[in-house]
Amino acid sequence: MTSGRIWPKMLQFVLPLALSSLLQLLFNAADLIVVGNYAGATALAAVGTTGALINLIINIFLGLSVGANVLVARQYGAGNHGGVSKAVHTSIFAAGVGGVLFAAAGILLCRPLLKMMNIEGEVLDKAALYMRIYFAGLPVIGLYNYGSAILRAVGDTRRPLIFLSIAGVLNVLMNLFFVIVLKMDVDGVALATVLSQCVSTALVLMTLIRSDNACRLDLKRIRPDRYSLSELIRIGVPAGIQGMCFSLSNVIIQSTVNSFGDYATAGNAACSNIEGFVYVIMNAFHQACLAFTGQNMGARKYARIDRIVLSAVVLQFMIAFSACMLVYLFRYPLLGIYIKAGEEEAIRYGMIRMQVYMRVYFICGIMDIMSGMLRGMGYSLAPTLIVLIGTCLLRIVWVFAVFPNFKTLECLYLSYPVSWSLTALIQIVFYLTRRKKAFERNERLWQTEAA
DSSP states (O other): OOSSOHHHHHHHHHHHHHHHHHHHHHHHHHHHHHHHHHTOHHHHHHHHTTHHHHHHHHHHHHHHHHHHHHHHHHHHHTTOHHHHHHHHHHHHHHHHHHHHHHHHHHHHHHHHHHHHTTOOHHHHHHHHHHHHHHHHTHHHHHHHHHHHHHHHHTTOOHHHHHHHHHHHHHHHHHHHIIIIISOOOHHHHHHHHHHHHHHHHHHHHHHHHHOOSTTOOOGGGOOOOHHHHHHHHHHHHHHHHHHHHHHHHHHHHHHHHHTTOHHHHHHHHHHHHHHHHHHHHHHHHHHHHHHHHHHHHHHTOOHHHHHHHHHHHHHHHHHHHHHHHHHHHTHHHHHHHHSOTTOHHHHHHHHHHHHHHTTTTHHHHHHHHHHHHHHHTTOOHHHHHHHIIIIIIHHHHIIIIIGGGTOOHHHHHTHHHHHHHHHHHHHHHHHHHHHHHHHHHHHHHHHHHHO
């Protein structure tokens, strides 16, 4: 990551990562497709409405994996193998302890929070059951995400792809078996997701244990290192808070969508999942910026960082825009995959969201790239504040100040592209005006560590 042409290396990093994320998204897509076709719109609404709420609860926990990525990449780029090892063992410790704590919180809070989202009746019961099973598996899910972050930090995106390929196939097979053969409902698809994730987690941990480089995991050495943990928290907690607040704004919007009825909730869930396949492509460039910037900051190759952000933006635009146009072109058959025949009203609601999003979705990718770039440079609080103001606060104001004047889904969904554009613009201005100070701060840190 610290030498040679950027485009080929970035694509080599991004493509396996994007495919890995697509497979991970298939976990939830398989849930939605199976329940939508074999259990109906109520079950589809129950599973689909949980996404924003699950993210609201676990984003601080998973945000620490961003800190793990940046910390390992920076130490690896600087050639500090001892620092890499401490970061690895601290990250796995945080994943295990945090997974248990957030699992308990999710199980206890899921039903009250679902009620706050205007979810009632049978949808409420099914959604609560799905979330409890999902949260019971959170320690395993956390270990996978932290382990994958460590591998990505040193440039390994191939093996996580292989592991998720195996787990993805198992997830689909278990979904079909539990729902069609055993006649289970949302509990079947939740159980399939957790069990399949156990497989990918075991494979990631085995890879780290058997590694012959600085990333090797020794189970006897899993304990927190003071410096590594402080950096993990400094970088990761703001990222987690950002994700939590981001999810909070989405929960508010989801609650407003729910007020339009079960068909609107089901159509929104189906469209949101389809969009997710485009989003993970864009998010792969966010992850690339984290790793590439972190390593080059560690190697003190500052001139290369400007080229990294430009390369990421251009590549992301070309790939994401093309993907958006393909999704929009095949929007009817894609929505039909999730929604069974006879429920055209749900498809109509899904179309409303797709028409607003797909033409400008690449702006969201630019926003994520800039956030990854700033965190890779060592900024932790600034990207969080920018997203809080430009995205979360704006969406909340939109729901309570703009939406009541029109009360249409089109108006509600417009809050997304408006917030993406504002946030991306602020991030770009911040990067251009603060980049030199970040480089100077990194030089002082390097000289201190060298001394």
